[in-house]
């Protein structure tokens with residue numbers, strides 16, 4: 001699949017990496033294209049991934065395992081033998097053991113530094129440092145302060161999952177090391193259309209449902225190509241639900257309330273709908289935003305990251321809880337007639353006699369969303385049945 005967009009980011013990245021020693025950070029939400037961007041970079045790159053299991057030095061071992069070792073290495077690199085047994089025949093003998101574990105650790109750090117020196121020019125890429133282990137974090141801190149002259153460090157992460165190591169690393173960089181930070185935004189509408197065109201012969205507009213996140217675009221396109229009606233792709237649903245389950249219960253309720261509320265809502269409405277006290281709602285909201293589930297769509301209004309995520313959360317709510325959430329949302333008296341543009345669209349079609357499924361297909365929504373829109377619109381219009389709709393909407 002050809003790369004869509006990202007010309008500006010690639011140009012700046014290439015410029016920074018062309019002036020080592022350099023430290024580069026790329027952040028962006030899950031599926032936005034951090035890893036894809038790396039595939040475009042000129043080598044040599046050594047790539048290691050952090051994992052949620054946080055194995056000590058896991059990403060460094062993975063990156064170095066892919067290196068082609070030069071024939072003569074500094075004896076200090078023998079300290080890497082315990083980490084890289086597969087290189088036993090290529091590494092010098094391990095230096096004699098010392099009793100102090102801190103001295104052993106310093107040796108290991110120097111061994112990695114020495115190996116990078118002998119592999120120059122080189123870019124050490126550590127992906128997904130939101131899952132970094134403490135040992136790799138310390139090692140990267142050490143390396144970043146004494147990078148060899150033709151070496152660069154490139155780190156990627158999802159900002160929503162990160163608790164501070166980036167700031168610590170950046171704040172300790174010596175002045176001779178170039179630093180660049182890239183925040184990768186989702187694709188814009190035109191780029192989304194272009195990616196969709198690569199994936200489907202006659203693609204519908206995928207932007208409203210995916211807000212330009214390439215992973216969501218690809219997964220949705222796959223569903224459509226397989227003849228499924230538009231809905232939340234399983235891989236995306238699983239990612240959203242994993243995040244939801246990891247939230248404390250009050251934060252989870254706030255996200256579930258946001259999934260039931262049809263439009264992005266203020267903190268007060270979310271707290272009322274979720275049935276949580278104001279300060280728990282405030283904390284829950286902050287946590288849900290930090291985890292990338294909710295976002296501030298306009299100042300003071302919060303909603304799910306994109307409609308597919310909203311649908312995934314909505315579908316996962318048990319019927320009992322869903323009823324309670326709907327009841328709380330319906331309890332405050334909303335002004336009659338405050339029908340949103342989307343509801344207007346839906347009820348106009350309902351008034352023409354279309355079923356929820358037919359409306360869903362023509363507006364590219366899920367039937368469940370249509371059901372919610374119809375119910376909310378009827379309530380706002382003070383109606384009890386869709387049969388009453390034609391008179392009220394024309």
Ligand SMILES: Nc1ncnc2c1ncn2[C@@H]1O[C@H](COP(=O)(O)OP(=O)(O)OP(=O)(O)O)[C@@H](O)[C@H]1O
Nearest residue numbers: 002003004029030031032033034035036158214215
């Ligand atoms: N600009 C792009 N053009 C074409 N395809 C893209 C683009 N960006 C991303 N993709 C595709 O979208 C999918 C998700 O991208 P990628 O894995 O790079 O995201 P990521 O930001 O690394 O996500 P994660 O945080 O989960 O690691 C991949 O299949 C990738 O090939």
Ligand SMILES: [Mg+2]
Nearest residue numbers: 034035036127
């Ligand atoms: Mg990635």
